[in-house]
């Protein structure tokens with residue numbers, strides 16, 4: 001490892017004022033903030049970054065854009081990290097992989113000499129005779145195959161968050177075309193999300209040319225636009241059904257400068273899995289250069305030209321000292337001038353075209369080889385020279401160089417478009433007309449020329465905005481300009497086609513084929529597939545591009561065809577003599593870029609987060625959160641015990657918007673409820689409410705809640721937070737199965753709900769409503785409709801927490817207003833908000849069970865103390881037969897209340913009490929039941945709980961043992977409710 005003596009000025013992404021150090025193979029390597037690991041290593045003299053998959057040939061930087069397999073390393077234990085795009089961080093530990101004993105000297109390089117024994121598909125042909133040989137060989141193959149090693153004992157400290165984003169227009173790609181499209185759509189009023197994989201906007205202009213004032217204008221317009229969001233460092237890996245994009249956002253300080261506050265990454269989060277749903281997607285992912293084939297075309301020191309530009313202008317690292325540029329068009333000459341500007345000597349520009357086709361320009365201060373090609377590269381470990389041939393002069397020469405830049409024409413980077421069904425038609429890549437709401441602009445659509453790419457971006461942005469119903473004043477202008485351009489475009493596309501033609505059918509390629517294919521001319525760098533391998537596979541009959549891909553494994557490695565897809569098509573064309581159109585391309589499938597399994601495995605977080613209408617009030621008033629299904633609920637506002645006391649002595653208010661809210665309407669509404677619930681509904685009078693329980697066919701408690709009758713054919717039901725959707729679907733399923741004349745509506749999100757409870761609840765509410773709240777006019781288990789604080793509400797008098805209480809439901813849009821109005825009205829009466837933890841203590845004092853916590857998949861209502869609810873007199877209801885049998889047999893376990901005798905536990909310690917939940921009830925060392933709920937009661941000043949115990953030991957006054965932390969704790973059965981057993985307070 002030798003340091004480069006002449007470093008460049010700082011690159012566009014680096015901050016020279018912030019140096020850092022990481023280690024590579026145990027040695028310290030200096031870097032700058034923003035610089036990639038690979039750039040820092042290159043500046044420190046590293047040239048071999050990896051060893052190839054099959055032959056263990058040395059590989060160096062090639063694309064510097066994250067597209068090829070050449071820079072894969074192990075970073076902080078994570079295998080296969082693309083170090084050319086991974087930012088260097090202080091203290092990182094970087095190691096090589098797929099080499100033994102090391103990258104510089106790899107003994108497994110011996111496979112390179114044995115290539116004659118390892119042709120494509122060798123594992124189908126070799127080592128199968130005698131039969132015993134294959135199992136031995138298979139073990140060897142499995143041992144040496146694979147890239148990187150996963151430490152199964154390592155627990156990565158990175159955290160992946162999953163976020164769901166919705167937008168009207170999603171533009172993928174922050175280059176000139178993408179910026180123009182996003183700015184145009186946003187200015188017309190559309191909601192726009194722009195995603196770019198680079199840390200900064202500008203696309204190729206960041207390293208090839210410069211940001212024009214026009215492009216700078218797009219960036220600043222988007223930064224300040226209220227309808228536009230921009231996410232840099234975000235790779236889109238898949239376009240799925242319904243215009244859903246799968247994306248991964250990496251955290252890096254430079255990228256967060258224009259992120260919206262809601263998307264600011266937390267310090268501990270290093271990546272975020274985004275699922276973006278867009279009404280329209282515009283793909284502007286640009287284009288990429290492709291490798292060319294000649295002997296030893298994989299030597300370190302051979303770069304795509306854009307890779308050299310990226311390394312120099314983004315990271316401030318010079319790729320070499322003396323360069324040869326190999327090109328097929330005028331771009332190569334322009335790039336040669338840029339490379340010279342980076343301080344590198346240009347030894348020669350080799351152009352495959354005749355001199356007459358090369359654009360005249362200012363005199364070139366370096367030799368130009370027209371009708372030339374590179375027939376081979378040589379060097380030990382890395383490039384030392386290239387063999388150049390000039391067909392017109394029959395001239396051949398070896399040119400010493402340490403850098404070969406391949407300036408091949410751009411091929412559209414259109415994986416996402418192809419996933420969406422795009423195809424090559426009329427000279428360019430176009431979206432499938434059958435796939436609506438997907439369009440493309442710029443190089444990804446095959447449009448050449450910066451001006452035209454920007455114009456196409458404007459046009460697509462304006463078209464999409466107009467299609468979404470926004471007035472798009474610029475649309476006619478862009479259309480007419482595009483028409484003008486399209487006259488020139490045909491000529492330009494013909495030129496591009498000729499370039500591609502010259503690439504696909506050049507004299508130099510035919511000549512080389514005639515000269516015999518070189519042994520080490522690689523089509524696929526990932527899988528070490530050579531031209532000879534492809535020719536061999538075709539000769540064996542695998543001449544269709546899809547079967548050729550699978551048999552040869554070309555395009556199936558880490559790059560997934562990005563750097564070898566075109567080369568495979570071209571080689572197949574040369575070997576079969578067919579046209580590229582006949583050969584076609586392989587099928588594009590997600591992921592287009594590698595995605596770590598940890599990102600996809602963040603399954604728990606794949607569900608959307610749901611927030612109640614009062615969420616932001618809770619947030620600003622110090623709520624501690626708890627997850628309840630998909631919902632965020634305030635667990636407490638600091639002191640649950642104090643909240644309990646407030647409810648018992650004054651009044652409390654809790655947000656219960658997460659409850660399921662379902663309306664059942666129609667002539668058969670009551671009949672449906674009669675059949676689904678175990679209790680009766682037909683006799684419920686309008687204006688009254690009732691507690692209800694539903695069971696499965698097996699007689700297991702499924703859900704509970706309160707239902708109220710609004711009118712003869714109109715019921716309003718609540719369901720538990722976690723079961724809201726399931727209860728709705730259950731009702732809908734049986735409504736259709738029994739063909740009942742009723743409509744079931746899920747109103748969970750339509751209504752906010754809050755429970756005002758406590759001895760002073762009536763006083764508080766009276767300040768906000770004209771309803772008669774007296775016990776006679778509005779008794780326990782009654783429903784009333786009326787205005788509260790000017791909002792039309794439904795009020796239910798129920799008592800889950802065991803106090804005088806009103807559950808108030810109102811339209812979600814008014815939820816926060818009503819919440820604040822009630823709190824303001826009750827402030828001088830001692831009203832305070834309370835959270836889920838206080839509610840759990842309060843309901844436990846009252847002995848109310850929670851379905852899912854105190855019941856499980858074996859809990860029947862008979863054992864759970866809900867026997868009085870089961871109305872066997874009804875001819876039909878879910879679970880009837882099973883419950884009848886169970887009644888005959890008798891329940892073997894029962895849910896009972898208990899308390900822990902004083903002195904047996906640390907008094908007042910609620911954390912200790914919570915540990916009891918889930919502990920086993922034991923008898924002579926055998927498990928016979930379990931504790932489902934346990935808390936310290938601030939009201940009764942003792943530990944209370946609910947537990948399933950054997951029927952024979954369920955009599956009040958008895959005792960049982962709880963196995964907790966290895967010891968047996970005595971518990972005494974106690975009658976429930978523990979608090980206000982007569983129910984006087986809730987009926988008051």
Ligand code: FES
Nearest residue numbers: 064066068071084
């Ligand atoms: S050099 Fe890093 S992916 Fe190609």
